[in-house]
């Protein structure tokens with residue numbers, strides 16, 4: 078069957094009807110989304126929802142059973158070296174060499190990327206207090222995670238795909254880390270004013286951290302994209318309404334559980350002042366109850 082499925086030209090990452098079937102289960106089903114340039118997308122969902130699998134499809138490390146994914150206009154399964162050079166990817170388990178020190182990783186990767194920014198790399202490592210002289214096997218899990226992200230950021234990628242990059246970090250380090258990672262975006266652009274902000278997709282269960290830095294949120298449930306929009310639009314238009322409180326047009330119901338409905342007031346403007354705004358944490362719980 079032809080794979081000629083149109084992807085938005087302006088999208089940095091585009092997925093069309095992406096499906097992945099393995100071990101008699103649908104891990105991904107019909108995932109369609111377009112990530113615009115400069116977006117910071119938080120990819121969230123319960124354990125096993127398919128986040129890592131979707132990210133792996135986006136960067137060409139997993140082959141979908143159906144549909145197509147593109148990155149910087151190139152089919153993900155057939156990325157050119159030039160496109161790979163514009164991508165930074167950090168897997169859930171850091172992809173490092175146990176016997177090599179941080180310095181040796183920096184030296185080796187620095188030689189591989191023409192756009193390597195040694196100054197930025199060392200600055201990030203310093204800010205994050207990375208013990209670069211230690212072999213990876215003697216680093217803590219958090220330091221290994223930090224090193225993997227510093228290495229992914231150091232060639233100034235246009236696209237960053239990060240799979241739970243901060244799960245092992247303590248709250249202080251996480252705050253510093255998020256600042257370093259998102260410098261160039263929104264309020265952080267005073268840190269490196271001349272830098273063009275990369276497009277970022279980041280999966281994480283740390284919703285309070287995400288809420289502060291994302292432009293968009295993608296909710297994945299059981300391999301399906303449940304909701305994808307800007308976080309501002311979700312705050313502006315989504316409301317939590319107790320079941321039975323008011324008559325809601327069916328089209329405006331995003332999701333219902335036993336006690337509540339989540340409604341999109343763009344489809345029911347009369348209900349704009351009904352119900353209440355949710356934090357990302359609350360929205361996550363309601364969408365997954």
Ligand SMILES: Nc1ncnc2c1ncn2[C@@H]1O[C@H](COP(=O)(O)OP(=O)(O)OP(=O)(O)O)[C@@H](O)[C@H]1O
Nearest residue numbers: 099100104122123124125126127128129130131169
């Ligand atoms: N290679 C594979 N073969 C078969 N099943 C797989 C494979 N990789 C992942 N899965 C299954 O696919 C589902 C989605 O896994 P995935 O790791 O993408 O979820 P996730 O949302 O990233 O989870 P977590 O939040 O726990 O990291 C899980 O049920 C997992 O067991």
